[in-house]
Amino acid sequence: MGQLEQEKLWQRRMSKKAWIVWGGWFLVVALSVFCWNLMTENTLWVFVYDAPEQAADLLSRMLPPRWGYINSLYGALWDTLNIATLGTLLGIIIAFPVAFFAAHNTTPSVRFVRPIALFIIVTSRSINSLIWALLLVAILGPGILAGILAIALRSIGFVSKLLYEGIEEINPVSVEAVSATGASRMQVIDYAIIPQILPSFLGISLFRWDINIRESTILGLVGAGGIGLQLQHSMNTLAWPQVSLIVVVILGTVIVSEAISAKVRKMII
Template sequence: MDTQKNTLTWRVRSPRQDLLVFAAWVLGLALVSWAFQVMTQDTIWSFVADAPKQAADIGARMLPPDWRYTRELLWPLWETLNIATLGTLLGTLIAVPIAFLAARNTTPSTAWIRPFALLAIVASRSINSLIWALLLVAILGPGVLAGVVAIALRSIGFIGKLLYEAIEEIDTQQVEAITATGAGSAQVMAWGVFPQIAPTLAGVTVFRWDINIRESTVLGLVGAGGIGVKLESALGTLAWPKVFMLLIVIFATVVVSEWVTAKVRQRLI
């Protein structure tokens, strides 16, 4: 008896599944092709072909950087650091109570209060800080205040989401032990919940500060203060050596903030 005819061949997918996968690939490629056509329908390809030459020309105009311009950047750089720091602190102060209201195990009402807290978190995360800055410049006027509030409003969603998830994952036995001593709700929060989420709060806040340093550098492009104001002015006057100097300062600032964040997170963890 020929045993080879009775040997079963193992397949990852059935023929029907193979057909569905093939159809999915065809539809995906068709969607990508259509999206590319929509995105490039107004593209002037002669400009695209000339882009390397233009980039090389601008790069040559940037050299050497205007090192004397550095002295004029110290105060805008200080404004940028203040926008990021104060915005992060303000956003944290608002995000902490919102996170407690959004967490299932600490909210006073899962039917009424929690949905509004989650809505605030989603709204904050949905709108970019540059858009917040545009709106706030129109409301508050140009300046650092608009930048601080824009960074704060953007930070609420980031910090609030990560924090309320950490609150929902706390050890309930510690909370039950403190509750058994007759402690009130405020004492349970202070001694049973907050100590468990404090490392997460500190780590998330420092991480968000690092992100806000980067976002604060461009808020000046819409009038929200900081070093972005100088960048917008240099770009508007085609002062390429100053632009290059600004890019160097921004890059150095981001590198330093990244180093500081890494050191702080190492100590926290």
């Protein structure tokens, strides 16, 4: 009898919860179909069907890579690394105080200072580094300075958001213990807060540097310097063996930077 009571009873009508679930799935499917039709309205499917042949033809032109061209990439690769590293460093320097201004437990003013800090974070995270580079190239002219500033402006929001969330999750006991000694606000930050968030901060900074290595490789496409400038030049001149070599160099650089970043984060954390 007990086993029969545990069995699910047959119901003539679906429950309200089941109707809501099925209705939600129906809306998702309908919206997906509508968006697909809207996006593919002007698609020329003849080119899509021909895409595998075109890709194979392009790949045949790219291989083998022009290995002798690598001597022309050292300077551009060095510029790319400088853009990523200096941009990350500048972004971290600005992001550190912004994070403290944005955190509930460290901001000088929840009503005035914190909204400004959150606005800076949202603005930085909402605009892609490529868009920052476009704006800065128009203002400063082409060159690696625009690339460095674009990476920095993009990094501020990323680092600040993760850091201020870490500040808000610190152990308050340490803060109360240091405050009980009569320490000033800055002393509380130095001795109670920073030691708790320092490992996370270093890990976040290294992770952002790893991301910026990837992003800095394409900033040259809009004139912000780096190896992307060589990539754009090679594509404009249809020098496909040079393009394949640049792609290989970018891939190798990203793999090495990711390995270095992972190893250092493991040592720190």
